[in-house]
Amino acid sequence: MNAAPAMKRVAVVGGGIAGLATAALLAREGHAVTLLEQNSDLGGRAGLWEHDGFRFDTGPSWYLMPEVFDHFFRLLGTSTAEQLDLVTLDPGYRVFAEDGRPPLDVRQSGEANRALFESVEPGAGAALDRYLAEAGETYRLAVDRFLYGTFASYRPLLSGEVVRRLGTLARLLLRSLESHAARTVDDVVLRQILGYPAVFLGTSPDRAPSMYSLMSHLDLDDGVRYPLGGFTTLIERIAALAEQAGAQLITGARVTAIRTAPPAGRSLLSNARARATGVAYVSRDGALHEVEADVVVSAADLHFTETRLLPPALRSHPESAWERRDPGPGAVLAMLGVEGRLPQLTHHNLLFTTDWAANFERIYGADPGIPDPASLYVCKPSQTDPSVAPAGCENLFVLVPVPADVSIGAGGIDGAGDRLVERTADAAIAQIASWAGVPDLADRVILRRTVGPDDFASSFNAWRGGALGPAHTLQQSAFFRPGDASKRVDDLYYAGCSTIPGIGLPMCLISAELVVKRLRGDLTAGPLPEPLRPVPHPEPVS
Known part of the structure; x- marks a missing residue:
C-alpha cells in the first residue's frame, strides 16, 4: 500500500x-x-x-x-x-596510538587503505579486502531489508536474499565486533580501526554484534564527507x-x-x-x-x-523495562578556540588507548568512572572550513566517552563547569598535547566551553544523560530495539x-x-x- x-x-x-x-x-x-x-x-x-x-x-x-x-x-x-x-575528506581521519607510533591516516580510497593496512602488517591488506567485501554485502542487505522496515510485519524478512544469508547473519549477530576484527588482523591499532565504529553506535567492540562491521564499508571504502x-x-x-x-x-x-x-x-x-x-x-x-x-x-x-x-x-x-536497558555512553565535550595553527591534527582524529578492555570496562562496567587515559575523539573542522574560526585560529571539538551518569555534572564557559567535567576536559587537552606533539596546546586555548552528561539530560531530556542514545547491543538492535x-x-x-x-x-x-x-x-x-x-x-x- x-x-x-x-x-x-x-x-x-x-x-x-x-x-x-x-x-x-x-x-x-x-x-x-x-x-x-x-x-x-x-x-x-x-x-x-x-x-x-x-x-x-x-x-x-x-x-x-x-x-x-x-x-x-x-x-x-x-x-x-x-x-x-559537501567536501570529501582526505585523509578521512587520523589515528593516534598510546604506544607512540607515528599516526596513521585513513584515506579517501579503499585502495589506499588496503595499502595502509599492508604497510603496518604483512597480509593485512588482503585480509581487509575480504573484510570489506563482506561488510559491503552486509551493508547492502541492511539497507534493502532491515533499516527501512517498520517490523510491523516480519514477512519482508523472509525474502530469498535474507534466507540464503541466514547462516552468515547468525554468525554476524552472535559474534562480537571485537572478535571479528581480531580474526582479521593482529595489530592492535588496525583492530581498533575496525572496531571503533561501535563507539559511535553507543557501545564497545566487545558488546556490539559483528553485523556492525558494515560501518567499515562506509569509512574505509566509501569515504567521509563534510558539509561546508x-x-x-x-x-x-x-x-x-x-x-x-x-x-x-x-x-x-x-x-x-x-x-x-x-x-x-x-x-x-x-x-x-x-x-x-x-x-x-x-x-x-x-x-x-x-x-x-x-x-x-x-x-x-x-x-x-x-x-x-x-x-x-x-x-x-514501563520503568522496570528501562532498568534492564543500556543507555549507551555519556560524554564530556570540550569546544576549544585555539590561537595559531595545529598541523599535527586533521579534520577527524581518534586517540586510542592500548588497553581497550580496561577503557570500556571503566565506562560500562560494574564500577563505572571516567577512563584515564581515555580513548577520545577530536574534530578540527577549521582544517576544511575557514568559516568556523577566525583567521589564524583553529576550532577543536573534543569528545570524551564517559558513563551515562548525570552526577558527573554539567559544563560551562572558561572553566565554569562542574569540577569533574572540567577536570576531564583538562586531561583530554593534556593528552592531545602529548600524543599529537603540541606541548603548548593548553596555553593557546583562548575560548573554552564544556558540556557534561547533566547538560544532555537538562537540554535534551536524555535518559541518564546519555550522549548518543540507547546502545546498539544485540538486545537493542534491529527488531529487538x-x-x-x-x-x-x-x-x-x-x-x-x-x-x-x-x-x-x-x-x-x-x-x-x-x-x-x-x-x-x-x-x-x-x-x-x-x-x-x-x-x-x-x-x-x-
Missing part, C-alpha cells in the same frame, strides 16, 4: 533532526503538521554554539551513509547537491524544507503531556488501548497551550516520552535515536520515513519511491 493517506493533523514533539525530518516528510504528503521544540533553537543534539568568531557544531560531526541523505532529499523533491556543499558551514547547515535546510512544505515549527514550546482519549465506545481502563488526541505544551511566557491532533509523533527521548508524557497505564515501556509505534496508544509514533533503526543522523532520517510508512500502512522493507507525492497543503481541521 503506497498511496498517501487522507490528511491528518499531526503534532511532532521535538525539533532535532528526526522531528524536523518527520515534519518535512509528513507536510510534503499533505498533512497539517505542528512541531514543538522546547529549546529556543532547532537541531537538538545537532546544535550550534557561536562565540568570538568561532562556530561549533555541538553534536554530530561525521557525514556517513551519503545515499541516505540523497534519498531523503529526493523524497522532498530536491537533492543533496541543491541543499548542501557545518552540520547546522543540514538542520537549517531540513527546517526550511519543512516550512516550505507547510509545517509550523514552534520553538520555546515545552511539551508537558500527550493527550489521549478512550477508543470509540470503550472506557479507558488500565489494560485498554487509548488513542492520541494531541499534546499540551508550555510556551516561553509560561502559558499552557493545547494542540489537537489526529496523530502524535514523539521525536523526543523515548524514556522521557514514556515516563513523563504518558500516564503509567499507557506506557509501552524499541519499535516506532506505541503498543498502548493508537496514532502515537516515535522517531529518533531511541527507536528503530537507531543512532546517528542517517538513522534519524530513516526513522522519520518509517513514520510515513506507518501512516501509509506500508509493510515493505525498502526505501519509499521518490519523490513523495506532493499534494495541496490544507488548513488544519478544527
